[in-house]
Structures are given as structure tokens and as C-alpha cells.
Amino acid sequence: MGRILTWAYMALIYGFIFLPVGVLVLFSFQDSRLPVPPFTGPSLRWYAQVLGDRDLMAALGNSLLVALISSAVALLLGFLAAHALARYRLPGSVLIRGLLIAPMTVSYLIIALGLMTVFNQIGLRPSLLATGIGHVVINLPLCFAILYAAMGDQQKNAERAARDLGASEARVLWHISAPMLMAPMAAAFFLSVTFSWDEFIIAFLLTRFDVTLPVEIWSMLRSGLSPKTNAIGSLVFLVSISVLILLELTIFRKPRQ
Amino acid sequence: MASIEKTERDRAAGFVAPALIWVLAFFVLPFAVMIGMSFARLEGRSIVHGFFPDNYLRFFSEPSLFKGLTVSLEITLIVTVISVLLAYPLAWIIAMRVPVRYQRLALMLAVLPFWTSYVVRSYAWLLVLGQNGVINKALMGLGVIAEPLAIASTRTATVIGFVHFFVMLLTLTIYANLIQLSPNYARAAADLGASAFATFRHIILPLTLPGVVTGAFLTFVLCIGDYITPQILGGNSELTLPQLIMLQLGRRGDFPMASAMSIILMAVVTLAYLACARWLKLDRV
Numbered sequence: 445m446g447r448i449l450t451w452a453y454m455a456l457i458y459g460f461i462f463l464p465v466g467v468l469v470l471f472s473f474q475d476s477r478l479p480v481p482p483f484t485g486p487s488l489r490w491y492a493q494v495l496g497d498r499d500l501m502a503a504l505g506n507s508l509l510v511a512l513i514s515s516a517v518a519l520l521l522g523f524l525a526a527h528a529l530a531r532y533r534l535p536g537s538v539l540i541r542g543l544l545i546a547p548m549t550v551s552y553l554i555i556a557l558g559l560m561t562v563f564n565q566i567g568l569r570p571s572l573l574a575t576g577i578g579h580v581v582i583n584l585p586l587c588f589a590i591l592y593a594a595m596g597d598q599q600k601n602a603e604r605a606a607r608d609l610g611a612s613e614a615r616v617l618w619h620i621s622a623p624m625l626m627a628p629m630a631a632a633f634f635l636s637v638t639f640s641w642d643e644f645i646i647a648f649l650l651t652r653f654d655v656t657l658p659v660e661i662w663s664m665l666r667s668g669l670s671p672k673t674n675a676i677g678s679l680v681f682l683v684s685i686s687v688l689i690l691l692e693l694t695i696f697r698k699p700r701q
Numbered sequence: 702m703a704s705i706e707k708t709e710r711d712r713a714a715g716f717v718a719p720a721l722i723w724v725l726a727f728f729v730l731p732f733a734v735m736i737g738m739s740f741a742r743l744e745g746r747s748i749v750h751g752f753f754p755d756n757y758l759r760f761f762s763e764p765s766l767f768k769g770l771t772v773s774l775e776i777t778l779i780v781t782v783i784s785v786l787l788a789y790p791l792a793w794i795i796a797m798r799v800p801v802r803y804q805r806l807a808l809m810l811a812v813l814p815f816w817t818s819y820v821v822r823s824y825a826w827l828l829v830l831g832q833n834g835v836i837n838k839a840l841m842g843l844g845v846i847a848e849p850l851a852i853a854s855t856r857t858a859t860v861i862g863f864v865h866f867f868v869m870l871l872t873l874t875i876y877a878n879l880i881q882l883s884p885n886y887a888r889a890a891a892d893l894g895a896s897a898f899a900t901f902r903h904i905i906l907p908l909t910l911p912g913v914v915t916g917a918f919l920t921f922v923l924c925i926g927d928y929i930t931p932q933i934l935g936g937n938s939e940l941t942l943p944q945l946i947m948l949q950l951g952r953r954g955d956f957p958m959a960s961a962m963s964i965i966l967m968a969v970v971t972l973a974y975l976a977c978a979r980w981l982k983l984d985r986v
Contacts, residue, residue: 534710558734
């Protein structure tokens with residue numbers, strides 16, 4: 445009895461979790477103009493439309509650009525800061541740590557609004573650059589926290605050995621610290637890319653002519669339901685899952701015991 | 702010796718400086734500017750700076766604005782409670798009943814829809830819940846209902862969309878908590894004659910409470926600040942605080958009012974943090 449209940453509950457919740465995704469993907473293959481039952485497919489016409497849509501493809505490129513560059517900046521800044529705070533005694537280090545983590549606790553809407561106000565005053569127009577700056581703000585705490593937590597004594601000893609052998613600080617960072625932190629660095633970078641790629645409200649308020657993918661999809665929603673939106677949504681999902689599986693099989697693979 | 706320490710310190714300061722400057726320039730400064738802005742006043746289309754409490758007074762005296770706060774709080778509380786109640790059993794089943802080597806797979810499946818875009822996920826719920834959506838078509842096909850149910854553009858739709866997202870999030874955090882528990886606690890309780898329920902009630906639940914509270918707090922923060930889900934699924938039937946903030950920006954460019962409302966939103970989150978600070982272990986998520 446308990447067993448049946450257990451599996452029934454699991455099936456129910458998994459059904460709930462997969463329902464919208466299943467519907468999304470299924471009706472991306474719809475042949476008619478509305479992504480609602482009855483299913484009239486399968487057809488690939490909406491995928492063809494997506495791939496032929498200049499604005500959508502431009503937005504996709506913009507998103508990729510903003511995500512990769514802002515994540516790289518966040519990772520670099522986070523890595524240097526984590527290195528400094530984990531290895532050296534600095535005055536006010538508790539305060540600095542608090543400041544670096546702080547943006548994590550504030551809603552994106554508020555971060556976006558603040559940046560919008562400041563950028564308005566200094567005359568920085570809404571653009572991909574403005575959005576990228578905002579994305580570094582939200583991803584820096586994440587990169588810093590992950591790398592700070594990952595810096596252990598093992599690296600410390602290796603770094604000291606390299607220094608004793610006469611390596612400069614830059615070489616220690618590049619040849620010892622960074623390679624030893626490969627997995628957490630990859631995790632931080634990948635998470636940052638994901639967050640930036642999917643971020644809506646900052647990009648919505650801080651872009652105007654060149655927009656990112658979530659903003660472009662948002663404007664597609666204004667013209668109502670369309671299998672085309674299903675198609676782009678499914679494509680993004682497919683790409684994310686593929687990247688995830690690839691990472692799971694390579695970098696994050698647990699060593700066999 | 703002292704000079705070595707000094708150059709070391711300078712070097713460390715150099716490492717931390719870029720990140721610190723970024724946060725000060727693009728987070729602390731904007732926030733300070735926003736606080737200042739919240740005390741400014743909009744006259745016609747121009748912003749008059751000063752120290753006016755007008756925006757805050759207006760927010761608390763104008764029902765159409767203040768209602769945004771109560772709507773947001775109600776939705777957030779409902780979502781948090783339902784999500785915890787749904788996610789806990791799932792996390793428990795995965796941690797305790799699913800064979801160890803399938804647990805990672807079960808977990809990855811449970812959070813798979815995370816990897817669709819957030820905007821698209823809300824849109825997908827619209828396809829499920831809409832007038833001609835899957836649910837209505839299915840229920841009418843089965844003859845359960847004659848007329849389509851109006852679920853989209855209601856609070857129910859917003860809640861369903863949110864719960865979907867947060868069940869996934871909470872399953873992760875609660876599962877992480879459950880597998881850290883040593884099975885010996887439950888065994889000891891059973892040896893002492895506790896029933897399965899008593900063991901859960903007096904051993905497992907209290908031990909996992911910090912994880913639950915942490916997850917619930919995250920849910921609260923993310924839910925109350927979200928604009929997308931209520932905008933797509935709730936429509937304009939009742940507006941949440943973030944929707945009202947966006948409305949201030951869009952309609953008349955009322956930055957002072959939008960800033961004041963954002964500060965109020967932050968104050969609510971801070972209060973929630975203080976309320977559960979005792980159990981929170983944010984560094985352990």
C-alpha cells in the first residue's frame with residue numbers, strides 16, 4: 445500500500461513537472477497556426493520560420509555574446525577576489541566579502557532599476573553593454589562564492605611550493621591556482637552563462653534596439669500564442685540539455701572509486 | 702619583515718580591487734541613487750530632487766498601489782506553502798526510496814524543465830491552462846465540463862506557474878539536506894520503538910528544518926520579486942508589486958515612485974530574512 449502510494453505520488457509530481465515542457469515541445473511540431481489541441485503535425489515549418497527569422501537569430505547571437513563576455517568578466521573578477529581573500533590577510537575582509545555577496549540577495553528588478561537610473565544620468569544608453577554590466581553584477585557574487593569555497597589548503601601548498609621555486613605571482617595564478625580549480629571554475633562559468641542567457645528583466649530595461657533572446661521572445665508573446673514561440677523555446681531547451689549532458693559526461697564526471 | 706607584509710597586502714588589495722570597484726560602482730552606487738530618487742517628486746514630466754516623503758505616503762494611502770503589496774504577499778505565501786508541501790515528499794522519496802544509483806538521475810529529471818527559458822516556461826503554462834488549452838480540451842473531451850474553465854489570467858494560473866518552478870528548486874535543496882542525515886538516527890528511533898511516523902515527526906523533520914526554511918526563504922525572495930510569471934499568467938486581473946513598479950516606469954516614467962516601491966519591496970524581503978534568520982544557513986545551500 446505504502447509502496448503504491450509512493451510511486452503514485454512520484455508519477456503525479458513528475459507529470460506536473462513535465463506537463464508544460466511536453467506541451468511546449470509537442471506543439472512546436474504543430475502544422476496549423478495555433479499551438480493548442482488537436483495536434484495537427486508533425487511539421488517542421490515553425491522551426492524553418494525560426495531559423496529564417498533575422499531578428500530572432502540576431503537576438504540569439506546577442507544573448508550568446510552578452511552571456512559569454514559577462515560571465516568571463518565575472519569569473520575573472522571573482523577568481524582574483526577569491527584568491528586575495530582566501531590567501532591574504534586583508535583589513536576589512538569580512539566587510540568586503542559581504543559586499544561582494546550582497547547583490548545575490550537583491551531582486552533583479554531592483555538591480556535593473558538602479559542601473560537604469562544611474563545610466564540615464566551619466567548618459568549611457570540602453571544597450572548590450574549596459575545589459576552586460578548588469579549581468580556581471582548578478583554573476584560576480586556567484587563566481588566569487590563558488591571559487592572562495594573551493595580554495596583549500598591543497599592549492600595553498602602547491603602555490604607556496606611554486607613561489608619558493610621562484611615563480612612570479614602571475615605565473616602561480618596561471619599555472620597552479622587556476623588549473624587546480626578547473627572544475628569549480630567551469631561550474632561557476634557555466635552557471636553564470638545560464639543565468640545571463642536566461643535573464644529577462646535587466647535585459648528588458650537596459651536594452652533598446654539590439655535585444656537579447658528572452659526580450660525578443662517576450663515581444664513575440666505580445667502577438668499571442670504561436671507554434672513559432674514553441675519552436676524557439678524547444679530549440680533553446682534542446683541546446684541547454686545537450687550542453688548539460690556534455691558537461692556531466694566530461695568536466696563534472698565523478699572519478700570512479 | 703614589515704615591508705614584506707605590506708607589499709603582500711598591497712598585492713592582495715590589487716587582486717580584490719577590480720571586483721570591489723565593480724560592486725561599488727554598479728550595485729552600491731545605483732542603490733544609493735535609487736534611495737535618493739525615492740524621495741524625489743515627479744512634477745509634470747520632470748523629476749524634482751529633494752527630501753519628499755510623498756511617494757511613500759502615496760503608496761500607503763492609495764488602495765490601488767497598496768493592494769499590490771498585499772496581493773504579492775498573499776501569492777508568495779500561498780506559493781511557498783504549497784511548494785514546500787509538494788516538494789518535501791518528493792525529495793524524501795528520492796532520498797529514501799529510490800535506489801542510490803538512480804538518485805542522481807531521478808533528481809536531474811525532477812529539475813529538467815529548469816533548462817527551458819524562464820519566459821518560455823510561463824508561456825508553456827499558458828498553453829496548458831488557456832481557454833483552448835490542453836486541460837480545457839481534455840476535460841471537455843471527457844465530458845467533465847461543458848464550458849472551458851477560465852484559469853489563465855487569474856491568480857490560480859500565477860500560483861500554478863510559480864509552484865511548478867519552486868517545487869523543482871525546493872526538491873533540490875531539501876534532497877541535499879536529507880541525504881546528509883545519517884541513517885543511524887532513524888534506526889535508533891526505530892530500535893527505541895518509534896513508529897515510522899513518529900520517527901519522521903520527531904527526528905527527520907526537525908533535522909531537515911533548516912534546509913526547508915532556507916529553501917522557503919529563497920522561494921519567498923524570488924517569488925515576491927518576479928515580474929514575468931504574474932504578467933504572463935495572471936494577466937491584468939490583479940497586479941503584483943513588481944507589475945506595479947513596471948507600470949510606473951512604462952506609463953509616465955515615474956522613476957521616483959518606482960524607486961520608492963522597490964525600496965518597500967526590499968524592506969519586505971529584509972523583514973522576511975530577519976523572521977527566519979534563526980534557521981537560515983545561506984552558505985550551505
